[in-house]
Amino acid sequence: MEDIHDLLDAIDSSSVGGVLAAVVKVTGSAYKKEGAAMLFKADGTQVGLLSAGCLEEDLSERLRESDEPYREFVYDMCDEDQLSWGEGSGCNGVIHVWTEKLSEAYVAHLLQLKKALRAGRSVLMLKKRGARSGYLFIPDEGEPFGCWEGGVPDDCRVIERGMFFSKALGSDVYVHRIRPKRRLVVFGAGPDARPLVSFAAGAGFSVTVSDWRPAFCTAAHFPAAEKHVIGFPYEVIDRMELKPNDCVVIMTHNFKRDQELIHILKDKELRYLGVLGSKKRTARLFGLDPLPQGITSPAGLSIQAQGAEEIAISIVAQLIGVSHSVPLKEAACL
Numbered sequence: 633m634e635d636i637h638d639l640l641d642a643i644d645s646s647s648v649g650g651v652l653a654a655v656v657k658v659t660g661s662a663y664k665k666e667g668a669a670m671l672f673k674a675d676g677t678q679v680g681l682l683s684a685g686c687l688e689e690d691l692s693e694r695l696r697e698s699d700e701p702y703r704e705f706v707y708d709m710c711d712e713d714q715l716s717w718g719e720g721s722g723c724n725g726v727i728h729v730w731t732e733k734l735s736e737a738y739v740a741h742l743l744q745l746k747k748a749l750r751a752g753r754s755v756l757m758l759k760k761r762g763a764r765s766g767y768l769f770i771p772d773e774g775e776p777f778g779c780w781e782g783g784v785p786d787d788c789r790v791i792e793r794g795m796f797f798s799k800a801l802g803s804d805v806y807v808h809r810i811r812p813k814r815r816l817v818v819f820g821a822g823p824d825a826r827p828l829v830s831f832a833a834g835a836g837f838s839v840t841v842s843d844w845r846p847a848f849c850t851a852a853h854f855p856a857a858e859k860h861v862i863g864f865p866y867e868v869i870d871r872m873e874l875k876p877n878d879c880v881v882i883m884t885h886n887f888k889r890d891q892e893l894i895h896i897l898k899d900k901e902l903r904y905l906g907v908l909g910s911k912k913r914t915a916r917l918f919g920l921d922p923l924p925q926g927i928t929s930p931a932g933l934s935i936q937a938q939g940a941e942e943i944a945i946s947i948v949a950q951l952i953g954v955s956h957s958v959p960l961k962e963a964a965c966l
Contacts, residue, residue, distance in 0.1 A: 635669040635680050637813055637836065640746040642671055642679040647739050649674040651695050653731045655682055656759075656795045656806040660710065662725035666793050667808055682729060683707075691729065701733040702762065728795070730759070730806065738767075741778055745769050749812045752875070758788055761804035813838040814955045817872060818857075819865070819893050820884035820908075821848035824940035828881065830856045831948045837879070837955075842868050844889070865892040876901040879951050881931055883908035891917050898924065904954045906931030906947065 639652070655668040663684040670680040670688065672695055682688060687707045694705065707727040732738070748755050748771045756770040758780070768780035776784075785800030788807055795806045814837045818825055821843035833839050833856035842861040843849035849860050861868050874880070880902055882893050890907070894917050897905055906928040907914045914929035915921040923929060932946030 634810060634813075634836065635664075635667065636745075636810055637749070639669055639671045639680055640742060640749070642673075642677075643739060643742050643746065645739065646675070647671070647673055647734050647742075648736050650734045651731050652734055652738075653682060653691060653695075653729055654806070655727055656730050657728035658725055660725040662709065662727055666795070683709075683727065687727065687729075691731075695731060699733075701735075703731045704761075705729040705731070730761075732767075737779060741767075741769060744777055745810070748774065749810065752812050754809060754811045756789070757806075757808045757810055758784065759806040760801065761806075765803060814877070814879070814951075815840070815875070816879045816881065816951065817842065817874070819843070819880070819882045819889075820886075821845065821850075821853065822883070822885055824943070825883055826853060827941045827944035828883075828947055829854050831944050832951065833857065835948055835952060837951070840872065842872070843884070865889060865896055869896050874900055874902065877903050877955075879904035879906075879954065881906045881908065881947060883931075887917070894918060898927075902926075904928065904951060906950070908943075 650671060650673040653670045653672065655664060655666055658665050663686075664682060668680075668682050670678065670682050672678055672692060678688070678692065682691070686709065691705060705728075707729065709725050709727065745755055748769070753771045753773055755772070758768045758770070760766055766778065766780040768776055768778040768784065770776045770784070785798060787798050787800055788805055791807055792809045793807060795804055797803070798805045816832050816837040817840045818829055819842050821841050825841065829839050829841055839857045840859040840861060841849055841854045841857045842863070844862065844864045846862050849862050851857070851860060854860060861871060880897060882890055882905075884890055884893070894907070898918070905926060907917070908931050909929065911923065911929050914923060914927070918924065918927075928950070931950070932943055933950045935942075935946050937943045937946040
């Protein structure tokens with residue numbers, strides 16, 4: 633999951649005066665990689681993590697000691713000696729962190745970033761090294777925004793994430809392509825869907841739950857879902873605006889409704905289409921054996937899962953693998 637989504641959820645006008653910290657480079661092994669981010673609000677609230685909890689307290693203390701608008705920190709976690717900075721963690725990684733004070737303009741641009749991501753647009757973020765060097769957000773559609781002087785050379789567009797030296801700018805630059813939240817649509821709002829929605833939302837998916845039964849499809853039953861869509865499959869499908877990167881799980885436990893959904897979804901381009909239940913039942917739904925390409929049944933990794941919670945974990949693990957472009961066969965072996 634992109635840490636920035638949690639941070640953006642916490643960003644508002646009260647964030648002015650706080651500090652945004654980001655991991656821009658990792659050498660060796662570390663719990664979190666480039667792109668890990670953390671928000672230190674002026675009231676002491678902290679959102680996110682940069683590690684497994686090894687360096688956050690030290691960083692917070694250092695930030696309190698200085699009011700500089702921009703700072704750089706390097707944490708060497710290689711030494712296993714208890715007297716070293718890593719306190720015996722033995723992670724064998726060196727973590728480079730940049731921190732920036734949040735001005736009113738910066739907060740306004742972060743809110744604009746949030747709006748672009750929620751509209752489904754990816755955004756390329758650029759940050760030059762130094763206090764006055766600037767930052768820029770370049771959405772896939774629409775005008776760039778930020779605090780940046782001059783143009784954007786081609787060498788800043790060739791990587792998805794990481795820090796490098798731009799010869800054109802004569803400066804170190806951190807580049808990060810931020811993608812919208814991964815989306816999961818769950819058709820079926822029975823009790824066994826509740827842990828799936830909860831775990832998927834916790835893993836960073838934007839979850840939509842849909843069911844034709846109003847008493848089932850409620851915020852009280854699915855507080856972690858961002859949307860609750862009530863209606864029969866043919867009534868709601870156009871409102872879903874499904875996209876190629878979306879994941880869908882069918883688990884209504886109603887044979888007729890599952891057939892309707894499969895008829896509607898089988899030819900749509902999706903990242904993942906999983907059907908709860910045995911392959912034999914799914915073959916009956918399709919009227920075909922073997923199943924067409926692109927259908928995952930039973931949904932979830934083959935880990936001998938039993939019960940709603942274990943099955944939910946197996947499905948979310950599979951969704952994580954798929955969303956990171958890990959082939960399903962490979963994901964099943966992880």
